Amino acid sequence: MLGKGIIGEILGHVASKKINLLIVNAVLTPRQQKNLEDKLKIKVIDRTGVIIEIFSKRAKSKEGKLQVELAELIYRKSRLVRAWTHLERQRGGTTFIGGPGELQIELDRRLIQEKIIRIKTNLKKVRNRRNQQRKLRRKSNFKTFALVGYTNAGKSQLFNYLTKKNQSSRSVMFETLDTKTGRVYLGKNNYIGVIDTVGFINNIPTQLIESFKATLEELIYADVLINVIDISDIDYKNKEKVTIEILKMANISETKIKDMITVYNKVDLNPYRSYSKRNNFISAYTGFGIENFKNKLMNY
Numbered sequence: 001m002l003g004k005g006i007i008g009e010i011l012g013h014v015a016s017k018k019i020n021l022l023i024v025n026a027v028l029t030p031r032q033q034k035n036l037e038d039k040l041k042i043k044v045i046d047r048t049g050v051i052i053e054i055f056s057k058r059a060k061s062k063e064g065k066l067q068v069e070l071a072e073l074i075y076r077k078s079r080l081v082r083a084w085t086h087l088e089r090q091r092g093g094t095t096f097i098g099g100p101g102e103l104q105i106e107l108d109r110r111l112i113q114e115k116i117i118r119i120k121t122n123l124k125k126v127r128n129r130r131n132q133q134r135k136l137r138r139k140s141n142f143k144t145f146a147l148v149g150y151t152n153a154g155k156s157q158l159f160n161y162l163t164k165k166n167q168s169s170r171s172v173m174f175e176t177l178d179t180k181t182g183r184v185y186l187g188k189n190n191y192i193g194v195i196d197t198v199g200f201i202n203n204i205p206t207q208l209i210e211s212f213k214a215t216l217e218e219l220i221y222a223d224v225l226i227n228v229i230d231i232s233d234i235d236y237k238n239k240e241k242v243t244i245e246i247l248k249m250a251n252i253s254e255t256k257i258k259d260m261i262t263v264y265n266k267v268d269l270n271p272y273r274s275y276s277k278r279n280n281f282i283s284a285y286t287g288f289g290i291e292n293f294k295n296k297l298m299n300y
């Protein structure tokens with residue numbers, strides 16, 4: 001992935017600036033990561049490693065923590081397996097088979113596998129509990145709308161504005177990891193349920209999608225999805241596409257994706273452009289366009 005010239009350049013920086021960690025903004029195979037570490041003699045982490053690290057900092061609820069731990073373990077396990085085959089090959093020429101290092105890795109691998117199974121069992125309980133809660137919600141006859149979109153788009157801010165709840169909303173990545181549900185009065189005796197959930201990112205590690213099944217399942221059961229887009233972001237069109245890709249990866253049906261409502265948030269950050277309230281331009285911060293938007297939801 002990186003040629004000799006680039007490696008030489010990085011080595012130069014490592015030496016002259018006393019760098020001790022290289023972060024690669026791409027997904028590395030365990031082998032690539034190991035080769036880089038061997039060459040540079042410093043720790044290397046890839047995009048997946050960084051994202052999982054951020055997730056583990058944000059996880060607060062039991063469910064969130066379990067899901068992140070699962071992602072971490074799956075990530076670590078794949079690295080152990082490759083390291084093991086690598087060691088094995090190195091020893092190929094000798095008669096020394098099954099040294100202590102190998103045994104240790106094998107043990108670690110088994111421990112990790114046991115832990116993975118334990119966490120999956122726990123998560124299954126979480127999913128069952130959620131199923132129960134959903135059934136109760138069904139009985140109330142509300143339509144449910146789930147907020148989806150790129151991390152930092154303003155989903156939680158919009159959720160708070162609509163439900164008058166106090167879901168933490170901050171300008172950091174992956175502030176929300178858990179789903180939260182609230183009720184919104186649309187007027188004329190109409191209520192809906194709104195769900196706030198985890199944000200997405202480009203090149204999301206597959207381990208995370210796999211681990212966040214319980215959370216993402218909420219999207220399968222929601223009646224309508226709302227894609228929240230930060231229109232003040234110059235890259236918003238790309239992010240809109242990323243969200244659709246991830247929804248597909250999370251097994252959301254084509255029709256639900258096709259019928260998704262899109263809202264363009266943060267219009268207050270572009271004060272010199274005039275936005276029409278009718279075209280789902282909103283600001284979850286000032287409240288611009290939200291009454292219009294609520295009226296639209298009433299007709300769903």
Ligand SMILES: Nc1nc2c(ncn2[C@@H]2O[C@H](COP(=O)(O)OP(=O)(O)OP(=O)(O)O)[C@@H](O)[C@H]2O)c(=O)[nH]1
Pocket residue numbers: 149150151152153154155156157158168169170171172173174175176177197198199200265266267268269282283284285286
């Ligand atoms: N100016 C402005 N800022 C907003 C608006 N909506 C949200 N923000 C800010 O954008 C940042 C991110 O908002 P969040 O609501 O946490 O975003 P999120 O989509 O829930 O992000 P994740 O939980 O990470 O997926 C926060 O600092 C919000 O205050 C808006 O309409 N205008």
Ligand SMILES: [Mg+2]
Pocket residue numbers: 155156157168169175176197199
């Ligand atoms: Mg959020």
